[in-house]
Amino acid sequence: MKDKVKIIIVDDESLARQISKNYLSRYDNVEIAAECSNGFDAIKKINELKPDIILLDIQMPKLTGFEMLELIENPPIIIFTTAYDHFAIKAFEVSAVDYLLKPFSEERFEHALNKAIKLLDDKFSPDNLIKNVIAEHDKKIETLERIVIKDGGKINIIPANEIRWLEAQDDYVMIHSAQGKFLKQKTMKYFEDHLEETQFVRIHRSHIINLSYLQHLEQQETDSYKIILKNGHELPVSKSGLARLKATL
Amino acid sequence: MVGHPLINSPKNFLLYLLFWVLIVILYLNLIVLDREVELSKAILDIIVFNVLLLGLGIGFWFSAKYLSIENHKIFRIISNHLLEGAILISLWLLIGYFIVSNLVTDKDAYTNFFFATLKFRAALGIFTYFLLTSFYYIIIYYTGFQERRIKETELKNLVTEAELRSLKFQINPHFIFNSLNSMSALTEIDPKKAKQMIIKLAEFLRYTLATNDKQMVSLNEELKNIKLYLDIEKIRFEEKFEYVDEIDEICGKAQIPSMILQPLFENAIKHAVYETLDKVVLNLTCTKQDSFLKIVLQNNFESESHKKGAGVGINNIKERLRLIYQQDNLLEVKKENNLFRVTLYIPVDEK
Numbered sequence: 081m082k083d084k085v086k087i088i089i090v091d092d093e094s095l096a097r098q099i100s101k102n103y104l105s106r107y108d109n110v111e112i113a114a115e116c117s118n119g120f121d122a123i124k125k126i127n128e129l130k131p132d133i134i135l136l137d138i139q140m141p142k143l144t145g146f147e148m149l150e151l152i153e154n155p156p157i158i159i160f161t162t163a164y165d166h167f168a169i170k171a172f173e174v175s176a177v178d179y180l181l182k183p184f185s186e187e188r189f190e191h192a193l194n195k196a197i198k199l200l201d202d203k204f205s206p207d208n209l210i211k212n213v214i215a216e217h218d219k220k221i222e223t224l225e226r227i228v229i230k231d232g233g234k235i236n237i238i239p240a241n242e243i244r245w246l247e248a249q250d251d252y253v254m255i256h257s258a259q260g261k262f263l264k265q266k267t268m269k270y271f272e273d274h275l276e277e278t279q280f281v282r283i284h285r286s287h288i289i290n291l292s293y294l295q296h297l298e299q300q301e302t303d304s305y306k307i308i309l310k311n312g313h314e315l316p317v318s319k320s321g322l323a324r325l326k327a328t329l
Numbered sequence: 330m331v332g333h334p335l336i337n338s339p340k341n342f343l344l345y346l347l348f349w350v351l352i353v354i355l356y357l358n359l360i361v362l363d364r365e366v367e368l369s370k371a372i373l374d375i376i377v378f379n380v381l382l383l384g385l386g387i388g389f390w391f392s393a394k395y396l397s398i399e400n401h402k403i404f405r406i407i408s409n410h411l412l413e414g415a416i417l418i419s420l421w422l423l424i425g426y427f428i429v430s431n432l433v434t435d436k437d438a439y440t441n442f443f444f445a446t447l448k449f450r451a452a453l454g455i456f457t458y459f460l461l462t463s464f465y466y467i468i469i470y471y472t473g474f475q476e477r478r479i480k481e482t483e484l485k486n487l488v489t490e491a492e493l494r495s496l497k498f499q500i501n502p503h504f505i506f507n508s509l510n511s512m513s514a515l516t517e518i519d520p521k522k523a524k525q526m527i528i529k530l531a532e533f534l535r536y537t538l539a540t541n542d543k544q545m546v547s548l549n550e551e552l553k554n555i556k557l558y559l560d561i562e563k564i565r566f567e568e569k570f571e572y573v574d575e576i577d578e579i580c581g582k583a584q585i586p587s588m589i590l591q592p593l594f595e596n597a598i599k600h601a602v603y604e605t606l607d608k609v610v611l612n613l614t615c616t617k618q619d620s621f622l623k624i625v626l627q628n629n630f631e632s633e634s635h636k637k638g639a640g641v642g643i644n645n646i647k648e649r650l651r652l653i654y655q656q657d658n659l660l661e662v663k664k665e666n667n668l669f670r671v672t673l674y675i676p677v678d679e680k
Contacts, residue, residue, distance in 0.1 A: 099518075142606070
């Protein structure tokens with residue numbers, strides 16, 4: 081006999097979890113491994129219990145469903161649930177991930193679950209699918225208010241205004257913040273596009289600075305400038321970077 | 330376009346006749362008195378010339394109307410009227426003379442009298458022409474001015490209304506869909522509670538949809554609706570928040586704009602209750618201060634939730650209050666430590 085399908089329900093509202101639980105109770109081949117009411121708890125449980133499927137709500141306090149996804153390694157198959165989120169729904173449509181709009185019927189739920197179980201039987205790896213959703217969702221959000229980073233077992237939430245400067249490092253970006261240094265797997269272009277443009281300027285191919293952390297701009301030779309940050313750190317400024325800096329200031 | 334001020338209004342026509350009494354007096358003084366002329370001739374002269382000019386005077390209106398100040402150059406208006414005045418008054422003199430001289434027995438004596446007084450007659454005619462024409466222009470200008478003012482006021486009201494409408498509280502789709510989801514779950518888990526929630530949601534929606542942007546309601550009514558809203562949210566969030574209020578008795582009947590407090594509560598739920606894992610206490614107080622109702626909503630929040638300052642909802646209330654009461658600074662926001670406080674000052678009608 082096959083093992084039961086392990087499911088984790090993540091939703092901050094207990095009634096919303098309850099209805100999914102009720103629907104799931106009618107299946108013999110699934111078991112609810114855990115119920116989580118917030119993102120932190122969910123990440124812990126997911127790493128611990130390695131579920132096959134997650135029922136994931138998007139709007140949750142502290143850590144949204146999308147932010148959670150960025151922090152899970154080898155994510156399982158995910159069925160998204162949301163009551164009303166324009167951006168999220170757009171992202172789901174484009175990346176062809178199944179999602180449930182609350183309130184959903186038992187039939188609709190069954191359809192999504194069967195689809196997920198079939199993918200599971202086919203040994204489908206949802207990695208790329210999830211990367212696509214995140215990428216699509218990234219396109220939709222306008223300004224980034226915070227960045228979530230997993231650092232060992234700890235999850236850090238860095239408010240955008242606490243970022244001092246960003247530095248490109250191969251496929252990663254090093255975030256220098258008031259809380260310390262963190263590596264995040266995103267591109268410089270992503271940060272350039274999504275950080276508040278009146279506050280953050282890309283001064284160089286590999287550097288973005290927070291203007292409130294700028295001490296002064298120094299001319300070295302003709303046409304060559306460098307930036308001194310409040311902590312004394314020096315950064316080079318490229319020609320186009322100087323133009324962007326002047327336009328913003 | 331403006332109608333004829335004399336023909337369309339008997340009152341004005343009477344005033345016009347009164348004005349003619351003055352003209353007749355002038356006519357007597359300038360032309361008839363102290364001259365050697367028979368009484369019968371004098372009376373005939375007075376009647377014919379004055380009735381003629383009175384009739385012509387009504388006609389002056391049309392040239393004033395069609396040579397409007399807005400659409401013609403001032404030079405053109407003046408030169409046109411000089412020419413027109415000269416022609417009309419000459420015509421008046423010619424016709425008047427023709428009629429009277431043919432009615433009197435002694436034509437030569439009348440001709441002498443007429444030509445001796447011709448310059449006075451011409452002067453009086455021109456004077457009357459310009460006096461009446463100026464009067465007509467003033468009427469046209471004044472009526473146009475009034476109309477413009479009415480239109481401007483109407484336009485301003487329309488703009489204010491449109492602004493108010495756009496600022497009006499709108500039912501938050503998150504709230505609706507999440508409530509529907511909770512109710513859907515409750516129909517399986519606790520049908521009785523589901524029914525209660527549906528009824529509350531229906532009452533809340535009815536109030537929200539029925540009140541318009543300018544409507545005033547009593548504070549008690551508004552609070553009743555807020556309690557419905559909080560009851561519904563309570564089913565969703567359970568023990569995550571608590572509501573406490575302290576309302577001075579005299580405040581309950583005071584009139585406030587409908588749905589003005591609602592967005593404050595929604596804001597608190599969205600930013601504090603939703604983003605905080607601990608329990609949030611919503612504290613509402615209302616006191617009367619001078620001629621204002623002072624309403625304070627305070628709630629704790631997690632200082633590390635990084636949402637930006639006052640949201641759209643709160644700014645909308647501020648703007649609504651400004652438009653309704655024509656006063657700034659009726660809303661204050663204070664954020665310190667872990668407390669978020671919004672204070673509203675609602676002007677009270679003292680009767």
